[in-house]
Amino acid sequence: MNTRLAVLAAALLLGASAPALAASAGGPKLDVIARDFVALTLEAGEREPGYVDAYYGPKEWAEAAKAHPRAVPALKAEALRLTAATRAVDDAALTPDERRRKAFMLGQLRAAETRLAMLEGQKFSFQDEAQGLFGVRPPLKPLSDYDPILARVDGLVPGEGDLAARIDAFQSQYVIPADKLDAVMKAGIAACKARTEAHIALPKGEKFDLAFVTGKPWSGYNWYKGGAHSLIEINTDLPVAISRAVDLGCHEGYPGHHVLNAQLEEKLTKGKGWVEFSVYPLYSPQSLIAEGSANYGISLAFPGAEKVKFEREQLYPLAGLDPATADAYDALMTAKADLASSENTIADAYLSGRMDKPTAIAALAKYGLSSVARAAKRLSFIETYRSYVINYNLGQDMVRAHVERVGASQDARWKAMAAVISEPTTPADLAR
Structure with a gap:
């Protein structure tokens, strides 16, 4: 079984044991995006020590990421793909909690795009970097x-x-x-x-x-x-x-x-x-x-x-x-x-x-x-x-x-x- 399928299989196993989510058309789409986001983050952690601050999901996911991490350009492309997929989830099909979940995911993905771009060598101003990574533009006083x-x-x-x-x-x-x-x-x-x-x-x-x-x-x-x-x-x-x-x-x-x-x-x-x-x-x-x-x-x-x-x-x-x-x-x-x-x-x-x-x-x-x-x-x-x-x-x-x-x-x-x-x-x- 290839790495991506192994990760998906592990994700489905976790999903099978997880509590049922609120019934909505958009929830399952966010579940799939979320599973891919975990794989993206774990693999990015293999490319940059310290990128992953904490992980307590299935060990198989971490093992798969460690065994076959994608290169930084491929990870950046994946972050962009997941951002587009998340944006495409219709807010009208989501519960209020799921809309907050979607907004949170978009911020995490933008941060991944920014950090991966930095790993590729792209330079940002201090404020642009902070905006991309942490979602705020800090005021700078003299x-x-x-x-x-x-x-x-x-x-x-x-x-x-x-x-x-x-x-x-x-x-x-x-x-x-x-x-x-x-x-x-x-x-x-x-x-x-x-x-x-x-x-x-x-x-x-x-x-x-x-x-x-x-x-x-x-x-x-x-x-x-x-x-x-x-x-x-x-x-x-x-x-x-x-x-x-x-x-x-x-x-x-x-x-x-x-x-x-x-x-x-x-x-x-x-x-x-x-x-x-x-x-x-x-x-x-x-x-x-x-x-x-x-x-x-x-x-x-x-x-x-x-x-x-x-x-x-x-x-x-x-x-x-x-x-x-x-x-x-x-x-x-x-x-x-x-x-x-x-x-x-x-x-x-x-x-x-x-x-x-x-x-x-x-x-x-x-x-x-x-x-x-x-x-x-x-x-x-x-x-x-x-x-x-x-x-x-x-x-x-x-x-x-x-x-x-x-x-x-x-x-x-x-x-x-x-x-x-x-x-x-x-x-x-x-x-x-």
């Missing part, structure tokens, strides 16, 4: 627009002279000792989970494993394994600050990546038989939703002053740090958040060649209020993931605006968040 924020931050840090150096010295007081890192991180994650579970039902038996790694361009990563199981890795190349315990616990875990992937698996892949959600291509609008909701999830789980209160009462003593200084450090972290989108401007200038490497590192240190070493680590992330950086700041802003449109009720906000991370949400949906 770095000078962030200078008033720097002036405000200056008043929060003791001493005189270079602001980034003073901040680096100040933050060194808030590093979690290496021998206490495991206990502090687990305590932070446990608190994030407890607050999430109070509002979102988690799949039975869900769990995560925690590991500490080095030599990575990122500070933390969630590797979703399927079956509501994640591996959360924390990078210790640089010292880990006390604020990162809750930040990473929420972002990588609850209600962030772990919960999003578990919800999509349970409600869409298993619940509806929508096999396209069994694979997560990193370079896709799904990442804007994932990173944006994971970042917003921090303030949703710990609104207002609750985060610093928890850190002061629980994490500082556990880490052996002085709880009396928690408020001063939290004020600095809050102010730094207003500088987040400066990274988009720097990434645009660096990736286009308008800013050289030393200048980019200096700019990231200045506007990221970090040490040169930490700025260099961040630039390595930009070099690896390029316009992906927009998903953290712009994605967070979009998810926040969408969720908080329901009003000030925390219950209502959690309900809106649950919908974002368990439905075929697109960037366009966040504007509603």
Whole structure:
């Protein structure tokens, strides 16, 4: 049996065991497109390591993709074919849920076209790349627009002279000792989970494993394994600050990546038989939703002053740090958040060649209020993931605006968040 038929046969087997979809003329057409999309994504993952962030579908599909991946030009042609086929599905023949499914699929396919074109050597501007991959066109403000924020931050840090150096010295007081890192991180994650579970039902038996790694361009990563199981890795190349315990616990875990992937698996892949959600291509609008909701999830789980209160009462003593200084450090972290989108401007200038490497590192240190070493680590992330950086700041802003449109009720906000991370949400949906 040839590879394509093997994949289709496996798809049909999966479909036979999946729940019946809502009766409609368009649903079966989307099922076939979805199966081909999974094959396309898995094969693209063989052509670019890291392209597939998570996969928990049938092993036979992954084995077939590994054994006979098509060349990049053929994969790009397949993405174009699937886009045309998806567009041809009549909206009138679809249920409301299926129309959302179709819109989600079109965004994923456009991202595949864009990324495959990049692998062929095609160059895009920063904004065009972001639009193609993640479904949004990020605004880029001049770095000078962030200078008033720097002036405000200056008043929060003791001493005189270079602001980034003073901040680096100040933050060194808030590093979690290496021998206490495991206990502090687990305590932070446990608190994030407890607050999430109070509002979102988690799949039975869900769990995560925690590991500490080095030599990575990122500070933390969630590797979703399927079956509501994640591996959360924390990078210790640089010292880990006390604020990162809750930040990473929420972002990588609850209600962030772990919960999003578990919800999509349970409600869409298993619940509806929508096999396209069994694979997560990193370079896709799904990442804007994932990173944006994971970042917003921090303030949703710990609104207002609750985060610093928890850190002061629980994490500082556990880490052996002085709880009396928690408020001063939290004020600095809050102010730094207003500088987040400066990274988009720097990434645009660096990736286009308008800013050289030393200048980019200096700019990231200045506007990221970090040490040169930490700025260099961040630039390595930009070099690896390029316009992906927009998903953290712009994605967070979009998810926040969408969720908080329901009003000030925390219950209502959690309900809106649950919908974002368990439905075929697109960037366009966040504007509603």
